[in-house]
Amino acid sequence: MKKITIAIDGFSSCGKSTMAKDLAHEIGYIYIDSGAMYRAVTLYSIENGIFQGNEIDTERLRKEIGNIHISFQLNPETGRPDTYLNGVNVEDKIRGIVVSSRVSPIAALGFVREAMVAQQQAMGNAKGIVMDGRDIGTTVFPDAELKIFVTATPEIRAQRRFDELKAKGQEASFDEILENVKQRDYIDQNREVSPLRKADDAFLLDNTNMTIPQQKEWLQEQFNKTVKG
Numbered sequence: 001m002k003k004i005t006i007a008i009d010g011f012s013s014c015g016k017s018t019m020a021k022d023l024a025h026e027i028g029y030i031y032i033d034s035g036a037m038y039r040a041v042t043l044y045s046i047e048n049g050i051f052q053g054n055e056i057d058t059e060r061l062r063k064e065i066g067n068i069h070i071s072f073q074l075n076p077e078t079g080r081p082d083t084y085l086n087g088v089n090v091e092d093k094i095r096g097i098v099v100s101s102r103v104s105p106i107a108a109l110g111f112v113r114e115a116m117v118a119q120q121q122a123m124g125n126a127k128g129i130v131m132d133g134r135d136i137g138t139t140v141f142p143d144a145e146l147k148i149f150v151t152a153t154p155e156i157r158a159q160r161r162f163d164e165l166k167a168k169g170q171e172a173s174f175d176e177i178l179e180n181v182k183q184r185d186y187i188d189q190n191r192e193v194s195p196l197r198k199a200d201d202a203f204l205l206d207n208t209n210m211t212i213p214q215q216k217e218w219l220q221e222q223f224n225k226t227v228k229g
């Protein structure tokens with residue numbers, strides 16, 4: 001069967017990666033969490049003194065962006081790819097509130113986006129890929145055969161992330177997470193380069209009242225309809 005490109009965009013913490021990973025596993029496609037790449041750049045910036053308080057030394061980051069090598073390796077225990085930054089597994093580190101509170105300003109930098117989008121496009125040039133993020137269906141793969149845009153209420157999304165971090169022992173208050181979700185969405189939607197928006201040809205899914213199995217079934221149905229024409 002002809003392999004296609006699947007783009008899953010949407011707001012923070014609504015369940016994009018969960019849906020993308022589950023579908024990729026079902027149909028034998030590559031899964032790429034593009035957000036993890038921006039999180040890894042942010043972690044590099046934090047760990048290498050590129051932040052001075054909340055200010056980013058953009059000229060230094062521009063010079064060093066070529067030193068930031070991001071890769072993914074499937075973790076057999078979780079069934080999800082772990083993110084590696086210059087050969088070091090940073091999967092847990094990039095999910096915490098420290099990175100979450102700094103990633104969106106990093107992701108708003110044009111030269112960061114150029115570097116990440118080039119890598120993402122290279123990852124998907126043979127198709128057979130499910131990629132989730134904010135600009136996959138609008139910028140990275142505008143010709144993707146199947147595009148989904150996921151949303152849910154901010155409160156539900158914050159609760160999902162709160163539960164996720166709590167299960168990992170990474171405590172953060174619900175109010176702190178809710179504020180971060182709202183702030184990231186605002187920055188993502190209002191940046192100059194590749195702002196978060198639904199592609200005109202994307203299917204909209206509000207999964208506020210859906211369970212993980214329900215959203216998985218819905219997405220599988222969209223895929224089946226797309227490949228069957």
Ligand SMILES: Nc1ncnc2c1ncn2[C@@H]1O[C@H](COP(=O)(O)OP(=O)(O)OP(=O)(O)O)[C@@H](O)[C@H]1O
Pocket residue numbers: 011012013014015016017018019035132160161163164207210211212215
């Ligand atoms: N429909 C759902 N109902 C309840 N929990 C969900 C649902 N979908 C996903 N989750 C859980 O919510 C948390 C966040 O999901 P996920 O990481 O897939 O979101 P995301 O949209 O990729 O987030 P981000 O864009 O911020 O990385 C995970 O713990 C996941 O298991």
Ligand SMILES: Nc1ccn([C@@H]2O[C@H](COP(=O)(O)O)[C@@H](O)[C@H]2O)c(=O)n1
Pocket residue numbers: 012013034035036038039103104105107108132133134135136184185188
């Ligand atoms: N294609 C993308 C993906 C992500 N971002 C930015 O990274 C942040 C973290 O992404 P998560 O999916 O891990 O939440 C996100 O808030 C965006 O600022 C992006 O710009 N483009």
